[in-house]
Amino acid sequence: MTGRKVLMNFEVTPTSHTLEAYLARGGYQTIAKVLRELKPGDVTKEIVASGIQGRGGAAFPAGRKWQVVDPNDGQPHYLIANADEGEPGTFKDRWILENSPHTLLESMLIAAYALAVRNAFVYIRGEFDQPYRRLAAAVEEAYAAGYFGQGILGSGFSCDMFIFRGAGAYVCGEASSLLSSVEGTRGYPRNRPPRLTVKGLFQRPTVVNNVETLSNLSWIMQHGAEEYRKVGTAKSPGTRLISISGHIERPGVYEVEMGYSWAKFIYGVCGGVPNGRKLKAVIPGGISSQVLTGPDAKIMTPEEVESLTLDHDALWQMGSSMGSGGMIVIAEGTCMVRLLQVMLRFYHHESCGQCTPCREGMGWAHRVIDRIVAGQGRPEDIATLRYISKFNDGTTICGLGDAAGYATVAFLDHFRDEFEYYIEHKRSKYDGRLECLPEAAHA
Amino acid sequence: MKHLIPEFEALKRRLPPELDSTLVLPCLRRIQEDRGYVAEEDIDGLVEYLGVPRIQIEEVLSFYTMLRRRPIGHWHLQVCRNVSCSMRGAERLIDHLGRKLGVAPGQTTADGRFTLSTVECLGSCGTAPVVMVNERYHELQDERSLDALLEELKQP
Numbered sequence: 001m002t003g004r005k006v007l008m009n010f011e012v013t014p015t016s017h018t019l020e021a022y023l024a025r026g027g028y029q030t031i032a033k034v035l036r037e038l039k040p041g042d043v044t045k046e047i048v049a050s051g052i053q054g055r056g057g058a059a060f061p062a063g064r065k066w067q068v069v070d071p072n073d074g075q076p077h078y079l080i081a082n083a084d085e086g087e088p089g090t091f092k093d094r095w096i097l098e099n100s101p102h103t104l105l106e107s108m109l110i111a112a113y114a115l116a117v118r119n120a121f122v123y124i125r126g127e128f129d130q131p132y133r134r135l136a137a138a139v140e141e142a143y144a145a146g147y148f149g150q151g152i153l154g155s156g157f158s159c160d161m162f163i164f165r166g167a168g169a170y171v172c173g174e175a176s177s178l179l180s181s182v183e184g185t186r187g188y189p190r191n192r193p194p195r196l197t198v199k200g201l202f203q204r205p206t207v208v209n210n211v212e213t214l215s216n217l218s219w220i221m222q223h224g225a226e227e228y229r230k231v232g233t234a235k236s237p238g239t240r241l242i243s244i245s246g247h248i249e250r251p252g253v254y255e256v257e258m259g260y261s262w263a264k265f266i267y268g269v270c271g272g273v274p275n276g277r278k279l280k281a282v283i284p285g286g287i288s289s290q291v292l293t294g295p296d297a298k299i300m301t302p303e304e305v306e307s308l309t310l311d312h313d314a315l316w317q318m319g320s321s322m323g324s325g326g327m328i329v330i331a332e333g334t335c336m337v338r339l340l341q342v343m344l345r346f347y348h349h350e351s352c353g354q355c356t357p358c359r360e361g362m363g364w365a366h367r368v369i370d371r372i373v374a375g376q377g378r379p380e381d382i383a384t385l386r387y388i389s390k391f392n393d394g395t396t397i398c399g400l401g402d403a404a405g406y407a408t409v410a411f412l413d414h415f416r417d418e419f420e421y422y423i424e425h426k427r428s429k430y431d432g433r434l435e436c437l438p439e440a441a442h443a
Numbered sequence: 444m445k446h447l448i449p450e451f452e453a454l455k456r457r458l459p460p461e462l463d464s465t466l467v468l469p470c471l472r473r474i475q476e477d478r479g480y481v482a483e484e485d486i487d488g489l490v491e492y493l494g495v496p497r498i499q500i501e502e503v504l505s506f507y508t509m510l511r512r513r514p515i516g517h518w519h520l521q522v523c524r525n526v527s528c529s530m531r532g533a534e535r536l537i538d539h540l541g542r543k544l545g546v547a548p549g550q551t552t553a554d555g556r557f558t559l560s561t562v563e564c565l566g567s568c569g570t571a572p573v574v575m576v577n578e579r580y581h582e583l584q585d586e587r588s589l590d591a592l593l594e595e596l597k598q599p
Binding site: 076085086087088089090091094118119125126127128129130160161162164165166167168169170181182183184185186187202243244245246247251252253283287326328330334339342343346349350352434435436 | 454457458459461462464465466467468469471472493495499502503506507508509510524525526527529530531532534562563564565566567568569570571575578579580
C-alpha cells in the first residue's frame with residue numbers, strides 16, 4: 001500500500017475549496033496543458049488506458065462509455081456530472097463538492113474537450129445546500145478567471161457550465177431519469193437501447209459520469225494512465241472514496257486504494273464497532289448492495305467478511321457489490337427485520353411509479369414488512385417478499401426495482417432465522433433495536 | 444413570478460438556445476424560494492414564459508418531493524429516517540420533536556411557526572442523525588441539541 005491520495009490529498013481548511021487555494025495546489029494547469037498539447041482523441045485514449053471504473057455504482061469503465069461518442073459527428077454533445085448522490089449510506093461526492101469543487105470543474109473541462117461538449121451540467125441533488133453553494137461559487141470563480149465561456153485560455157475551445165438542482169427524487173440519480181429531469185419533465189427513466197451516449201439529453205449523445213469518476217480525470221491527465229494504474233488492482237485501478245456510517249467508531253469519508261483490506265479499514269482506520277460490540281453485518285456499497293453477514297453467518301463467517309478486499313471483483317464474487325462506496329456497519333444486537341422495514345419504506349416512497357412491478361411491488365413489500373413488524377406476520381410472508389423481489393427482477397425500465405429486490409433477498413437469505421422468529425413470536429428477536437447503545441442503556 | 448423573469452433570462456445565457464424546457468425545474472425552485480410555495484398564478488406565468496404545456500408543470504410539481512403548492516410553517520424541520528440515521532437515533536428524535544411541538548410528522552403547529560416532516564436519506568450519514576431546517580443541515584443531533592435549536596427558532 002502506497003497511501004496514495006488522488007482526491008483527499010490536501011489539508012482541509014476554511015478556504016481550501018476556493019480557486020486561490022486550488023491554483024496554489026497546481027489547479028487548472030492540467031487543462032492548460034491538455035488544450036495546448038493534446039487532441040481530444042488523445043485524452044480519451046489516456047482515460048481508456050487508465051481503466052477507471054465508474055464510481056456511481058455500476059463500475060462501468062468510464063473510457064468505454066466515452067468511446068461511443070464520436071466528437072466529430074457534427075452534433076451537439078452533452079456532459080453531465082451526476083451529483084444526485086442519493087443512495088442511502090453514500091456521502092462521498094458531497095465531500096468533493098464541498099472541499100474541492102474546482103477538481104470536478106477542471107476534470108469536466110478535460111472531459112468536455114475530449115467529447116466536443118459545448119454545454120456541460122452538474123446535476124446536484126436538491127437537498128444539498130452547502131455543497132451547492134460551494135460549487136456555485138466555484139463556477140463563478142472559474143468563469144471570472146476565464147476557465148469557462150468562449151475561447152478558454154486563448155484556445156478555440158469553448159464550454160459553458162450550468163448547475164442544475166434536483167428537487168427530491170431518488171430515481172433521478174439513475175442517468176436516464178436524470179436526463180428526463182433536466183429536460184423539464186418528471187424524472188422517468190428511459191428504456192435502453194438507445195444508449196445515452198447515442199441518444200441522451202434532447203436526443204443528443206450524452207455522457208453522464210459520477211462526480212468522483214470525473215474528479216479523477218485531472219489527476220490521470222496530469223500523471224498519466226500508467227502511473228494511475230500503479231495503485232489498486234488490475235481490474236479496479238486507482239483509489240476509491242468510501243463513506244462509512246452506522247455502528248462505527250469513526251464515521252466519515254476516506255480515500256483508500258482499491259484492494260485494501262476490510263479488516264484494516266473497519267477496525268484500523270475507522271476504529272471498529274462502538275461500545276465493544278461485535279460486527280453483525282456490513283452493507284458494502286449503499287443499501288441497494290447486498291448485505292454481507294457477520295457473526296450469525298450461514299454463508300460467510302465474520303472472519304471471511306473481514307478477509308475481503310475493497311474492490312469490485314472481490315465483492316462481486318461474494319454476491320454483492322462495491323456499489324456507490326457507501327458502507328454501513330451493523331453491530332450485533334441490531335434487528336434486521338426493522339432495518340429491512342426502513343429500506344422497504346424508502347423504496348416504496350422513491351419508486352417513480354412508471355413501471356407496474358416496481359410501483360405495485362414496492363408498496364406490497366412495504367405492507368408485508370409493516371405487517372410483520374406489527375406482530376401480524378403470516379408464515380408465508382417471507383415467501384411473498386421473495387416473490388415480489390423476483391417478480392421485479394428484469395421487468396422494469398431502470399435497475400432500481402431490481403436492486404431493491406436483490407437487497408431484500410440478501411436480508412432474507414442471511415437473517416432468515418430473525419424473520420421466522422419475528423413472525424412466529426410476533427416480536428423482534430432483538431427488541432426492535434436499530435441503535436448500538438452501551439449495554440446499560442438496553443437494561 | 445413576473446419579477447423573477449430577469450433572473451430566468453440570466454440562467455438562459457449558460458444554456459444552449461433551444462433548451463428552454465430545461466428551465467422548468469430551476470424556475471419552479473426559484474419561485475418556491477421566493478414565495479414559499481408555487482401558486483396557481485405562478486404556473487400560469489410559467490406556462491406563458493416557457494411555452495410548455497400546463498400539464499408538464501403540474502406533473503413536475505407532483506413528482507418532486509421538495510416542491511409544494513401550499514404554504515407550510517415558517518420553519519420546516521425535516522428529520523432523516525433512513526438507515527444510517529435510524530441506526531443513530533432518528534426515531535427518538537422524531538418522537539421528541541413531535542412531543543415538543545405537539546404535531547405529528549406532516550403537520551404544522553397552530554401558530555404556523557413549525558412544520559415537522561420526515562425525509563429519506565439526505566446524504567449526511569456520517570454525521571447522523573441529521574435534521575434539515577429550511578435549507579440548512581443540522582448534523583449530529585440529539586434531544587438536547589434539538590431543544591436548544593427549537594429555543595433559537597422560537598425567537599421572532
